[in-house]
Amino acid sequence: MRRLSAFLLCVLLLSGCTAAPAPAAETAEAPAPIPEETTGVTLTIGRKLALPVTEDGIRAYYQSLDGFDRYVLGIREENGDFLVWSAAMPYTDTGEAPDEDTRFDWIFGETGYCYALLEGRYTMDEVLFAGQGSITLNAADEQSGPITISAGLDRSLINTDTGEPVPQQNGLYCAAEVRASPREIPLQDITILTLPGNSTAASLEAVYPGADSLELVFDTSEQAAFPQLQICYNESLGQLSLTCLETDLRCTVSGSNLYMKDIRAEHRDTYTTVTCFLGTALPEESWMHSAHANAIQVETAFLPGYDWSKGVLRLTFRPFMG
Numbered sequence: 001m002r003r004l005s006a007f008l009l010c011v012l013l014l015s016g017c018t019a020a021p022a023p024a025a026e027t028a029e030a031p032a033p034i035p036e037e038t039t040g041v042t043l044t045i046g047r048k049l050a051l052p053v054t055e056d057g058i059r060a061y062y063q064s065l066d067g068f069d070r071y072v073l074g075i076r077e078e079n080g081d082f083l084v085w086s087a088a089m090p091y092t093d094t095g096e097a098p099d100e101d102t103r104f105d106w107i108f109g110e111t112g113y114c115y116a117l118l119e120g121r122y123t124m125d126e127v128l129f130a131g132q133g134s135i136t137l138n139a140a141d142e143q144s145g146p147i148t149i150s151a152g153l154d155r156s157l158i159n160t161d162t163g164e165p166v167p168q169q170n171g172l173y174c175a176a177e178v179r180a181s182p183r184e185i186p187l188q189d190i191t192i193l194t195l196p197g198n199s200t201a202a203s204l205e206a207v208y209p210g211a212d213s214l215e216l217v218f219d220t221s222e223q224a225a226f227p228q229l230q231i232c233y234n235e236s237l238g239q240l241s242l243t244c245l246e247t248d249l250r251c252t253v254s255g256s257n258l259y260m261k262d263i264r265a266e267h268r269d270t271y272t273t274v275t276c277f278l279g280t281a282l283p284e285e286s287w288m289h290s291a292h293a294n295a296i297q298v299e300t301a302f303l304p305g306y307d308w309s310k311g312v313l314r315l316t317f318r319p320f321m322g
Contacts, residue, residue, distance in 0.1 A: 049112040053082065058107065062086055073102060074124040080109040083130045085123075097123045106133045106153070106163075113163030117176050118151040133160040138183055146183040146193075146298055151176055182297035184318055187240070187278075190233040195298070198225035203248040204272050205310075209255040209263060214276065216242070216313045217303075219250075226300055226311050238280035240296070242315075247272045259293040259317040278317075293317035 049061055055075050061067040062084070071091035076083040084105045087098050104118045104127075117135055126137040134152030154177055157166050185193065198220070206217040218226060230243045249272040253265035262277040278293055295318035303310040 047114045049107060049114055051112050053107060053109045053112050058082060058084060063089065070103070073098070076124065076130060078130050082107040082109060083135060104135055104151070108163030111163045115153055115158070115163070115176060118149065118178055133158065146185060147180050148183045149178065149180050151178045182299045182316070184295050184297050186295045187233045187293065188235060190231060193231040195226070195229040197228035200225070201246050201248070202227040203250045204244060206251050207253045207263065207265065207274065209257045209260060212258055212317050214260070214263070214315045216274065218311045218313070220309055220311050226313065229313065236280065238278045240276040240278055242274045244272045246270050293319060
């Protein structure tokens, strides 16, 4: 399972610094069924590598006991700085992505300062952007669906040109901030999008069209896992289909919204399919383009107060922006 890890790294200590207890991550006063964004803060002190910073020097330092005792899986140079992807030792490189948490660090080539950015089951291939102490990547979380993750140094506390930190009174530097949001997926890119789930039987209890969204409520029989879902889009028919495997249909489905002309559901054998009719052509009048969906965001969450037996899958439609 992939997970976003807002972790506490107080092992990266400068000589003579003493780590203070890390403050707890912020939590919302009341849990929302599907949070739009989660934020975590990493507390760390920038460690300095010897100058000049080179790829060979980075690999040697990381694998040394005086360094991080980590195996470098990949290094990406960006305008004289370095994004380093590593795994904890001992590690045997098999040439495949490790089945364990890895870590992304940012090293400033000018000063040698090194900061941790993100930890979790992510790979270098998922990185979309890297620069000035920040990265953005796409990932597929088994619980929340496809997400976009951004991690970066706090510019008010770290000089993102050189890596020079601004000292805090407790001797720590608030370095990396991590944000996760649902990934926007163009409909034209969707042939079959599979969301991993549980093979245990579930049931579709309700379908709620919103102004720009569609929510499916599942009874997961206290399995704390959604059924496996397959999302398909037929551009010629303008149909978006959601097939829920091992799922009974226990509700009447109808309705429409700004982007859906109609919605239907049917149960066959051991699966239930929900079909959204979105229309086949972009409206001729440009002022109507905002009512034509060309992308979706997918989110999943469990409803509070139901002992993990009620789960919600939300599709949010995004308009044509041309």
